[in-house]
Amino acid sequence: MKYTTKELTRIQGAHDPYNCEIINCDVCARFWSYARGLRQQSSEEGQTGRKGKLNEKQQALKVLSKIKFTNVSDLINKYSIALRTAIKVGCSIREIAFELDCRDSQIAKALDSLKLKPKTKAQLKLEKYRKQLKAMVQAGYSIKGMTKALGKKDYEGLAFYLRKYDLPIPKTNKLTIEEVIYTSGNYYKRRYFDMEGNEVELKRVNE
Numbered sequence: 001m002k003y004t005t006k007e008l009t010r011i012q013g014a015h016d017p018y019n020c021e022i023i024n025c026d027v028c029a030r031f032w033s034y035a036r037g038l039r040q041q042s043s044e045e046g047q048t049g050r051k052g053k054l055n056e057k058q059q060a061l062k063v064l065s066k067i068k069f070t071n072v073s074d075l076i077n078k079y080s081i082a083l084r085t086a087i088k089v090g091c092s093i094r095e096i097a098f099e100l101d102c103r104d105s106q107i108a109k110a111l112d113s114l115k116l117k118p119k120t121k122a123q124l125k126l127e128k129y130r131k132q133l134k135a136m137v138q139a140g141y142s143i144k145g146m147t148k149a150l151g152k153k154d155y156e157g158l159a160f161y162l163r164k165y166d167l168p169i170p171k172t173n174k175l176t177i178e179e180v181i182y183t184s185g186n187y188y189k190r191r192y193f194d195m196e197g198n199e200v201e202l203k204r205v206n207e
Contacts, residue, residue: 001037002041003034003037003038003041004038005038007034008031008034008035008038011027011030011031011034012027012031013027015027015028015031017031017032018094018097018098018102018103018104019103019104019105032101035098035101036101039065039099042065056089057089057090057091059089060082060085060086060089060091061086061091061095061096061099063082063085063086064082064086064091064096064099064100065099067079067082067099067100069100069101069102069106072106072109072110072113075100075106075110076110076113076114080114083096083110083111083114083116084114084116087111087116087117087118087119090119090124090127091118092118093107093108093111093118122157123161129150130165130167132150133146133158133162133167134167134168136149137162137167137168137169137170138168140170141170142170142172143155143158143159143162143169143170143172146158146170175194176194176195177192177193177194177200177202178192178193178194178195179191179192180192180193
């Protein structure tokens, strides 16, 4: 029998097995039984190398899948490192709860006790650019230049991200340039000078 996430989703339907309080719920019984089979299948495939090398998130979830959940206190006292790692690599509360066969609310309580918060979608999306951001700083991009090159608009958010995650920050100096508009025949022309009277040439390269 081949287990699939599509079939697991079909079994769940509109029901919420993570927070269900119905005793002997038939949907929950079928859902968790199938979920255990799916996890076992994933574990076996990982051991045989069928799916290749696991990424950081998959590794964290694999560690969680081996934990036998009993209660929140036990989870906090014995497995705080596993929880911290899972949050660090971007696991959601629901993903963690799924691997531990427990309710979302129980994971949320454990995370609150450890003062941990799941990363937002925006944070996870921006983290994909970490290596690219480092390379762009080394190549001499300004924060606004990096924002434009990435097709973004929130340069202040990008600056905050660089500071928060100890990434290199471009060293910039603001310059004041005077623009002189003059006529030459039937045409308007422009010349540019810095505040010391030195003529400078301006050129846009990323339009």
